[in-house]
Structure formats: structure tokens, C-alpha cells
Amino acid sequence: MYDYKGDYLKAVNYTLKALKYSEKINYINSTVNLNLHIAQYYNYIGDSIKASFYCKQADEKIDEINDAYTKANFYNTSGELYLSEHKSKKQKNIF
Numbered sequence: 001m002y003d004y005k006g007d008y009l010k011a012v013n014y015t016l017k018a019l020k021y022s023e024k025i026n027y028i029n030s031t032v033n034l035n036l037h038i039a040q041y042y043n044y045i046g047d048s049i050k051a052s053f054y055c056k057q058a059d060e061k062i063d064e065i066n067d068a069y070t071k072a073n074f075y076n077t078s079g080e081l082y083l084s085e086h087k088s089k090k091q092k093n094i095f
Contacts, residue, residue, distance in 0.1 A: 008041040008042075008044050008045050009045070011037075011041050012038055012041045012042065012045075015034055015037050015038050015041065016038065018030075018034055019031065019034040019035065019038065022034055028061050028064050028065055029065050029067055029070060031058075031061060032058045032061050032062055032065060032070055032074065033058075033070055033073070035054045035055070035057040035058035035061075036054070036055065036058050036070075036073055036074060036077045038050075038054040039051045039052070039053075039054035039055040039058065039077055039081065040077055040080070042054065043077075043080060043081055043084055048081065048084060048085050051081050051084075052081060052085075055074075055077055055078055055081055058074055058077075059074070059078075062074050
């Protein structure tokens with residue numbers, strides 16, 4: 001809900017709570033998805049370091065799941081982060 005309103009910090013806060021619970025009950029698919037959501041939120045905020053951290057957390061568990069949708073989401077998020085990081089580096093070189 002908060003992500004649709006553009007309040008990504010609040011979205012991160014609630015998603016982190018869900019992530020803790022997901023990890024506690026060892027629900028791998030949810031853990032991967034939640035890490036990806038957090039990575040995306042941080043990417044929208046412009047914090048590439050935290051975005052990369054949470055994407056790497058998802059990467060550590062991606063091979064443990066058989067959900068094609070989640071794997072596609074992982075590769076899509078990884079690509080978005082890659083483009084965001086390289087786009088901002090290129091923009092810095094222009095100015």
C-alpha cells in the first residue's frame with residue numbers, strides 16, 4: 001500500500017517486519033520475494049548500497065526455490081539495479 005503512495009521508507013519498514021517473520025518460519029520463497037521488494041524500494045529511494053545488499057540476500061536463496069515467477073522477478077530486479085547504478089555513474093561523468 002505504501003509503495004503505491006510513494007512512501008518507500010514506510011514500505012521498507014513494514015516489509016522488513018514481514019521479512020523477519022518469513023525468516024523465522026523459514027519460508028524461503030517469501031524471504032526471497034521480500035528481499036527483492038526491499039531492494040526495489042531502496043532503488044526507488046536512490047540507496048544503491050542497501051538495494052544491492054537486499055538483492056544479494058535474495059541471490060543467496062534463489063536456487064532453493066522452484067518458483068519461475070520469483071526467479072524472473074529476481075533477474076528483473078538485478079537488471080534494474082545494474083541499470084540504475086550504471087546510469088547514475090554515467091550521469092556523474094556527464095556533469
